[in-house]
Amino acid sequence: MNSDVQIAGDPLAIPHLLPPVPAHPTTVAGFAGLARAIAADRAAWAPLVRYDATTRWYHRLRTGPGYEVWLLSWVPGQGSGRHDHGPSSGVLTVLEGELTEHTAGGPHTLAAGAQRVFAPGYAHEVVNDALAPAVSLHVYFPGLTEMPMLAPSHPDAAETAPLAPYSARCAAPSEETAAH
Numbered sequence: 001m002n003s004d005v006q007i008a009g010d011p012l013a014i015p016h017l018l019p020p021v022p023a024h025p026t027t028v029a030g031f032a033g034l035a036r037a038i039a040a041d042r043a044a045w046a047p048l049v050r051y052d053a054t055t056r057w058y059h060r061l062r063t064g065p066g067y068e069v070w071l072l073s074w075v076p077g078q079g080s081g082r083h084d085h086g087p088s089s090g091v092l093t094v095l096e097g098e099l100t101e102h103t104a105g106g107p108h109t110l111a112a113g114a115q116r117v118f119a120p121g122y123a124h125e126v127v128n129d130a131l132a133p134a135v136s137l138h139v140y141f142p143g144l145t146e147m148p149m150l151a152p153s154h155p156d157a158a159e160t161a162p163l164a165p166y167s168a169r170c171a172a173p174s175e176e177t178a179a180h
């Protein structure tokens, strides 16, 4: 028997088949949908991406009432350090490449298209363990105001400690608070 996906194709690859995304989402599902819609609009985000081997690169793509959207790049070997997101919930979407997320439940490989939704207090460390650069999209609601760095939880963590400019921004949240 054919499945809907066999008949219609992957709806995530065809934005016009997705339910309409409200201008400003107010639910977790809405924010996940917003992230998928932005991810599908590659022509809009791809030219903005920069790869920087000396420091993590991030760009605030958009803000709305109660949320903000960040675009991040990860050259091979770059990582976030273990952190949580203060009072913010979030949706992490891999746009390109592959990232490894370390959580209390162990490492998870996130390939392009993968999404993770997390609640306030969720702790993780994200690393590009692959040999190619990666790009990710991060929606935070409410917008990220603090991002406490936490003690490493896995043996390789020392190799992925955050770079100084990144952690310095984390220590002094502002409207340019780094996202990850």
Ligand SMILES: [Fe+2]
Pocket (backbone or CB within 6 Å): 080, 083, 084, 085, 124, 179, 180
């Ligand atoms: Fe994070």
